[in-house]
Amino acid sequence: MPVTFQDLGAGATIIAVLALLSLLSWVLIVVKILQLWRCRSGGKLRTEAFGLWRKGEKDAARAALEKGRSPADRTTSYAMGALQRGLGGPALEAELARRGNEEIARLTGMIRILELIAMVSPLLGLLGTVLGMIQSFQELEMAQGAANASVLAGGIWQALLTTAAGLLVAIPAAVAAGLFSARIDNAAQTIESAVGRLLLIEDHPNA
Known part of the structure; x- marks a missing residue:
């Protein structure tokens, strides 16, 4: 029944x-x-953009990343623009940390x-x-x-x-x-890795 x-x-x-x-x-x-779904995507795109940046083709590198859809793409694209405007050092690092935190905060919404x-x-x-x-x-x-x-x-x-x-x-x-939560943690690591790689290339192009 x-x-x-x-x-x-x-x-x-x-x-x-x-x-x-x-x-x-x-x-x-x-x-x-x-x-x-795409929060960790864009690895190949960023590698190509870093290659262009190392060659001095900075506008092309930034334009390539603007097509990206992941948080790491957006944060790295901003970092490239900031470096082109002459921003650097602790001020840039603080701003990148803030933007990275905002990206992660959006991803963690509703969790x-x-x-x-x-x-x-x-x-x-x-x-x-x-x-x-x-x-x-x-x-x-x-x-x-x-x-x-x-x-x-x-x-x-x-x-x-x-x-x-x-x-x-x-x-x-x-x-x-x-x-x-695990995927978001990986996305945060991807953002940190991408930005760190860009700053390293900027300071040491032959690294």
């Missing part, structure tokens, strides 16, 4: 909340996949929401189970011990259903948040 929301009793509201959290988490996961969903969903599921167990034992007390064991068991498994639902919501959100 299929389970309806009425059968879940106190857990019905929690199941509905978990369903909304699940929908939200999957929307966020798709959005982040699209956003982070906290996924982490929050992963943390809260099991707790909501456990709350639903506890409420369902309380309801089941209240019914047993009202029956003064004459309740059918199968009815009591049915109430218990329906209560446990909320815990299972909470875990089903939390696990994908937790896995996605972890994978996204």
Whole structure:
């Protein structure tokens, strides 16, 4: 016999909340996949641009990087423009650090929401189970011990259903948040590496 929301009793509201959290988490996961898809791209493009920069073809190098779509491309392109304008030293390094932090901040947007969903969903599921167990034992007390064991068991498994639902919501959100964070860390390293390589070429063209 299929389970309806009425059968879940106190857990019905929690199941509905978990369903909304699940929908939200999957929307966020798709959005982040699209956003982070190219965050580490452009390696070949940057290598070509660095080659042009080393040869003194600085305008061509910067123009090549302006076609890039990754944070490292944008940050390195700005660094090239700044060097052409004569900006350098600690002032340029500070500005590049600020821009790099802004790029990473944009990439990390909504990751906290996924982490929050992963943390809260099991707790909501456990709350639903506890409420369902309380309801089941209240019914047993009202029956003064004459309740059918199968009815009591049915109430218990329906209560446990909320815990299972909470875990089903939390696990994908937790896995996605972890994978996204790792990819963002790699993107940050790519930005640092690209900028560092450019500054090294600028100071030591033959390095």
